[in-house]
Amino acid sequence: MGGMTMHGNGLKTFAAAAAVLVAGLHATPGAAEERISYKSAKSGTSYYQMGVELANAVKGGTEGEVIVTVEESQGSVQNVMEAAARAGNYVFTAPPGLVSAAAAGTGPFAERQNPRFAEIRSLFPIPSLTMHFVMRGDADARALEDMAGKTILLGKGSFGATEGEKYLELFGLADKVTVADAELGNASDALKNGQIDGFVTAGSFPAPNVIEASASTPVSLITLTDEQVAETGRTRQVIPAGTYAGIDEDTVTTSLPVVAFTTTATSEETAYLLTKTFWDEKAAMGESARWWNAVTPELLEGSGVKLHPGAARYYEEAGIDLPDDLR
Incomplete structure (x- = not known):
């Protein structure tokens, strides 16, 4: 897994x-x-x-x-x-x-x-493998299209990395997003230091690396529309408000059971x-x-x-x- x-x-x-x-x-x-x-x-x-x-x-x-x-x-x-x-x-x-x-x-x-x-x-x-699109709080990003012009860390080899790459292609963001060349283990520090605007990770929630990131810097989570969820072909998943520090609205995303x-x-x-x-x-x-x-x-x-x-x-x-x- x-x-x-x-x-x-x-x-x-x-x-x-x-x-x-x-x-x-x-x-x-x-x-x-x-x-x-x-x-x-x-x-x-x-x-x-x-x-x-x-x-x-x-x-x-x-x-x-x-x-x-x-x-x-x-x-x-x-x-x-x-x-x-x-x-x-x-x-x-x-x-x-x-x-x-x-x-x-x-x-x-x-x-x-x-x-x-x-x-x-x-x-x-x-617990399902749940997609998290984590953005720095000041990136002013809450929808997928808000990722345009941003630097995003996908990681390598994991389900989250391949799925994240698929979504960038699927929603026309592949040429509009800069993919950072770094390991996902450094995501929290890179986000805090401003080297990246966000990162993509998949796992059960609350996810330890998202908790870590939200503890050191304000973050937001990208939420998908029901139409976007349907387009991915994955299961609709809701991350409840309050799961992570500072995120007081439900987040609609996708998951792999x-x-x-x-x-x-x-x-x-x-x-x-x-x-x-x-x-x-x-x-x-x-x-x-x-x-x-x-x-x-x-x-x-x-x-x-x-x-x-x-x-x-x-x-x-x-x-x-x-x-x-x-x-």
Whole structure:
């Protein structure tokens, strides 16, 4: 996943949480009835931190009956590829479109087809990769067209960078915007020092690097019209007012849904228990990490990847109505 780098106290808190989790795993050998491998992102990213939060929530919510071991990953393609080789309780995160491409043998999987990709099943959504167009407060930019004449940092190689570049082309801004040649990790300092007028990043919100930028200098977020959102072909996402310092209006943007998947090798009972525990614990997780608050069952709609029977049983029991194509 293309998450963001943690900074300062956030990294210390994350490291402490990870240490507690690892200590817990080693302190109770053999005590857990079920063990689940959870593969999401590189360590130090927000999506890896979410994995640690989820692991702690599942351990607490099942009173140690289910133990989730968080594994570092190099990204979603690797996560999906491993689904063809892993046995047992393997859970991973990826955009649904990537899983559909694997099952169809297209895109990154055209040369690496495997019938086991068709055995991947949905469990529950996690925070979406949400596009942030962050501008310095004095840049007087709130709409996409206001980026014309500005210097923007896109970064390199990430989903946010490629998506940002796509939007500049799509909305006729490619020749009107100067793209800064620098790494996204320097965005906050570059914005504060006036080297750039804005930067583009994608991740769950509140995003650590946007929090950092808004703490040191006034910022604004570009908001899209519904017509512009439709043109991108992405999911409409609203970043609520007050998510970031000084931004007191809702921001309309786009996002790429991200879902936790498993395979049919996971038993119905384990998938049911994991899905139920996730939703039971989500509110508590959201109190300590606000990005969980944006997760709703509706984020599964349109994913096109069928639910695991255990997950489907939970949604049915909970009275959550999901499209037939997921069942």
